[in-house]
Amino acid sequence: xxxxxxxxxxxxxxxxxxxxxxxxxxxxxxxxxxxxxxxxxxxxxxxxxxxxxxxxxxxxxxxxxxxxxxxxxxxxxxxxxxxxxxxxxxxxxxxxxxxxxxxxxxxxxxxxxxxxxxxxxxxx
Numbered sequence: 446x447x448x449x450x451x452x453x454x455x456x457x458x459x460x461x462x463x464x465x466x467x468x469x470x471x472x473x474x475x476x477x478x479x480x481x482x483x484x485x486x487x488x489x490x491x492x493x494x495x496x497x498x499x500x501x502x503x504x505x506x507x508x509x510x511x512x513x514x515x516x517x518x519x520x521x522x523x524x525x526x527x528x529x530x531x532x533x534x535x536x537x538x539x540x541x542x543x544x545x546x547x548x549x550x551x552x553x554x555x556x557x558x559x560x561x562x563x564x565x566x567x568x569x
Contacts (some may be wrong), residue, residue: 446459446466449463449475450474450475450495450496450565450567451474451475451476451477451492451493451494451495451496451560452474452475452476452477452494452495452496452497452498452561453476453477453479453485453488453489453496453497453498454466454469454476454477454478454479454480454498454499454505455478455480455482455485455495455497455498455499455500455511456478456480456498456499456500456503456527457480457481457482457500457503457504457536458480459478460551461500462478462479462480462535463478464552464554465478465498465554465557465569468554468557469509469557469558469561470499470565471558472521472558472561473561474565475560477494481505482499482503482505482506482510482511483505483506484509485497485499485511486506486514486515486518488548489514489515489518489522492520493519493521493522494519495521495522495523495564495565496523496524496525496545496561496562496564496565497511497514497515497521497522497523497524497525497526498525498527499511499524499525499526499527500525500526500527500528501526501528501530501531501539502528502529502530508526508527508528508539509526509535509538509539509542510543511524512526512539512543512544513542514525516542516543517550523546523564524543524545525546525547525548525553525557525560525561525564525569526539526544526547526548527547527548527549527550527557528548528549528550529549529550529551531547531549531550534546534558535547545564546560546564547561
């Protein structure tokens with residue numbers, strides 16, 4: 446089966462990127478991971494991703510800023526924000542700006558996998 450659905454994972458913790466990658470690769474998705482938000486944004490100029498999973502708190506750009514930048518270059522990309530610093534206000538802000546969903550850490554990998562499958566419109 447050919448991989449046609451592409452997902453970018455952006456988190457400044459490499460271990461998070463690898464855990465998410467290994468979980469989502471089982472669903473036969475094309476996965477790219479980034480730990481640098483600026484590099485991730487540059488990659489959007491070269492390739493369109495159906496899904497972006499981004500951490501909220503990162504050193505250079507936060508997930509809300511990444512969401513806004515991605516919407517400018519790839520408005521059809523669905524953005525899922527993950528964070529260990531969840532607040533109702535941040536979740537509301539992200540969703541209002543256009544995030545597809547907002548998930549608080551710790552979460553079950555299966556929960557994120559199911560959310561990505563739903564966002565892509567794939568069968569369960």
